[in-house]
Amino acid sequence: MRKILHADCDCFYAAVEMRDDPKLADIPLAVGASVDKRGVVATCNYPARAFGIRSAMPMARAMRLCPHLHRISPDFDKYRRVSADIQSIFRVLTPIIEPLSLDEAFLDVTDVNHFRGSATWMARWLKDEVRRQVGITLSVGVAPNKFLAKIASDWNKPDGLCVITPNQVDSFIETLPVDRLHGVGPATAGKLKARGIETCRDLATLSLSALMDDFGKFGVRLHELARGIDERPVKIERERKSISVENTFDHDLPDMAECREHIVALVERLEDRIARYQHPALNKLFVKVRFDDFSITTLETAGQTPALDQFLPLFDEAWQRAARPVRLLGVGVRLVSEDARRQLGLFEPANPDDN
Ligand SMILES: [Mg+2]
Structure with a gap:
């Protein structure tokens, strides 16, 4: 659980x-x-x-x-800084955090041993620490899954704490209006209401096949939600630190000249890939070389322009460290960290928060 x-x-x-x-x-x-x-x-x-x-x-x-x-x-900018402060408090508790916006996140504390594993006490601690260190109030929902935890955090806002224990799920869900379910908008709610379905108790009377007839794949989801089931994991969002491409060759490249030819193609692929990330802030350029004896070397230099004339001298220097046939070549860029970008004011405004 x-x-x-x-x-x-x-x-x-x-x-x-x-x-x-x-x-x-x-x-x-x-x-x-x-x-x-x-x-x-x-x-x-x-x-x-x-x-x-x-x-x-x-x-x-x-x-x-x-x-x-x-x-x-x-x-x-200010809200982002505050958001980062709050998230650093979350991280004291667990690394498994899925931010939904600047002011909202799921945390999976299943394996956390602090507070003797009591999620209720963890929630109290979070609320206290955020108030003490950041100076604002937090509402926290505790439940066996994401959709119930989200409903719970909204249950007695502001400054709320609502816990739904595994054996309270059934009774909590029974009277829950269907429009509170994740993914149920006004259209779906209207369709259900037309059939006399207003609460999850009503919804649970519909068979899986009836729900699938009316709602397709979402019918499967409704069938689960009506029973308090939601298996979605808390997804960790890791900060991307670099963008790179590499190639392992079928036959070792015998010398520097042949490697240089392959660098040309790699840099083109890298430029393509960087373009897909829509203007990331670049910090450094690097090359990676694995030789036929499996030794590996990387070399990097400060720079914001991922161009061939930047990578070639870098490669030459890296290759000379071993001067052997080459199994693998890679080129890449390191990105400016989110913290540093925040300080440089490089972030776009986010979507407005709702509550
Ligand atoms: Mg909010």
Whole structure:
């Protein structure tokens, strides 16, 4: 049985702004572009929600609902820094983290031994540490799978903690409205409602074949979700550190001249591959050479232009280290780390957060 946490900051952008300027804490606050820029509400705080203001609402409408609404333009660089701070707290607990946005992530804590393996205590610790170190509140859901953990984190927001233990799954799911299920939008919900299906208890009465007739492959998923089943793993997003191509040759390349010819083709492939990553920030260029005695050497140099005239001298120098026939050649680039990119302001604005 797995233990999954879903951690979700409460009105994240607004929370960061209130942290940095406590005068904003008790007044209606919305983060988003201005009315004359036809902005929408990215996030608003709870006093603003009391006026009926919601995420994704046009700012003009929000201002009509609450004329004294305080508006702030979003500062995505700041939110990214705060997000990185929060994620570093997550990482103290487990490396198995799947961020969904700047303020939301799944954590798989199945194999974590801290707190005697109690996921509830881990969730409490996360909430406490984020409040203490970062100064904002987090709602956490604890459940045996991702979809239930996500519903749980939303259950008693803000500053919520909701635990669904394995033996509570059935009773929790029974009364759950079908539109709370992962992947069920208004269209599917409407179709189900037309057949008198409103809760998961209703949904569970439909056979697999009936669901497949109506919803195709998604019918299989609905059949599982209605029973609280969701096997999706928490997917770790690893930061890409380099882009490279290499080739192992059927016959060893006898000398430097022949290797140089193959470098030409490799650099072309590398340029293609780099293009697919849409302007990654390059930091260094490197070559990799494996000789016929299986010794391996890599050599790198600072540089942002992955061109042939950069790689050839690098290869020449690497080859001379052993000056033997060659089994494998590779060329690549190392990327600027996300932390460094953040400091250089190289990130694009992310999608607005919803709550
Ligand atoms: Mg949130």
